Amino acid sequence: METKALYALTNHLTDAADIHDIAAIAVSAISEVICEKTGCLCFDENGMPEKTFIQQVSKGKQIRWEAADPEGILRSIEGLRTGSIIGGEFQDWPIYGRDSTLGILRIPSKLEQPLNKSQIRLLHAMIESVALAMDRFRSAQERIRSREETEQERYRSNLLRSISHDLRTPLSGILGATEMLTSMTNKEDRRYAIIKGIEDDAHWLYSLVENVLSLTRLQDGKLVINKQPEAVEEVLGGAVDYMSRRYPAYDIEAQTPEELLMVPMDAKLINQVFINLIENAVQYTPSR
Numbered sequence: 069m070e071t072k073a074l075y076a077l078t079n080h081l082t083d084a085a086d087i088h089d090i091a092a093i094a095v096s097a098i099s100e101v102i103c104e105k106t107g108c109l110c111f112d113e114n115g116m117p118e119k120t121f122i123q124q125v126s127k128g129k130q131i132r133w134e135a136a137d138p139e140g141i142l143r144s145i146e147g148l149r150t151g152s153i154i155g156g157e158f159q160d161w162p163i164y165g166r167d168s169t170l171g172i173l174r175i176p177s178k179l180e181q182p183l184n185k186s187q188i189r190l191l192h193a194m195i196e197s198v199a200l201a202m203d204r205f206r207s208a209q210e211r212i213r214s215r216e217e218t219e220q221e222r223y224r225s226n227l228l229r230s231i232s233h234d235l236r237t238p239l240s241g242i243l244g245a246t247e248m249l250t251s252m253t254n255k256e257d258r259r260y261a262i263i264k265g266i267e268d269d270a271h272w273l274y275s276l277v278e279n280v281l282s283l284t285r286l287q288d289g290k291l292v293i294n295k296q297p298e299a300v301e302e303v304l305g306g307a308v309d310y311m312s313r314r315y316p317a318y319d320i321e322a323q324t325p326e327e328l329l330m331v332p333m334d335a336k337l338i339n340q341v342f343i344n345l346i347e348n349a350v351q352y353t354p355s356r
Contacts, residue, residue: 107174307342
């Protein structure tokens with residue numbers, strides 16, 4: 069009888085569509101062979117009890133009830149690895165997965181006859197089968213979610229890469245045109261400052277595009293970092309000089325050691341890091 073009931077439950081669990089379907093199958097089987105009006109309270113993916121639980125009220129009929137004090141139920145089973153907690157209405161048997169609590173099987177407290185050793189042994193076996201089924205479902209959901217996140221990240225990287233490549237061509241044209249115009253315009257001419265501002269902004273946008281492309285290559289594992297000894301003062305000074313021209317309303321200063329400090333780095337990438345840090349500081353600092 070025990071083997072047959074356990075085999076039937078295991079077979080039915082393989083057809084379950086989700087956690088709640090597993091719970092419904094479990095309470096139906098346990099109500100039939102062990103104790104009528106068995107219920108099951110499922111836990112969410114964060115290990116917290118849901119607000120409602122399912123109960124078998126008669127043959128072929130299940131009802132979902134509101135769970136009284138879910139947080140109290142959670143506290144009551146803390147540290148419990150075997151056995152059950154007897155409350156006013158239910159005797160709660162935790163359903164443990166590999167890494168978390170998956171739910172609680174709820175046996176009515178007021179039984180005409182206490183469960184005998186054979187029934188308890190069968191109940192333990194059924195709870196283990198339910199835990200395995202719930203664990204398999206959660207693992208499958210996690211794999212699906214991981215694949216979806218990977219796909220979304222791949223689509224995002226492809227989109228950024230495509231946009232960045234499309235922006236590089238017109239930016240190169242703008243840079244070439246502004247550099248030619250600045251070389252042809254006298255610095256005293258009021259148009260020089262306008263042209264120079266366009267050139268600086270184009271350089272900044274080009275650097276931003278290159279930064280995005282570097283990020284996508286880094287995520288794809290294709291970024292080649294060209295590390296070589298660089299003077300920190302020169303790399304930092306370049307970033308400060310650029311940002312000072314871009315934000316003339318701010319006094320941007322940086323301090324470096326008096327002695328020459330050579331550090332192995334990719335100067336282009338570190339320069340962008342300094343620019344990003346300074347720009348972030350500018351956004352949250354009032355101008356003079």
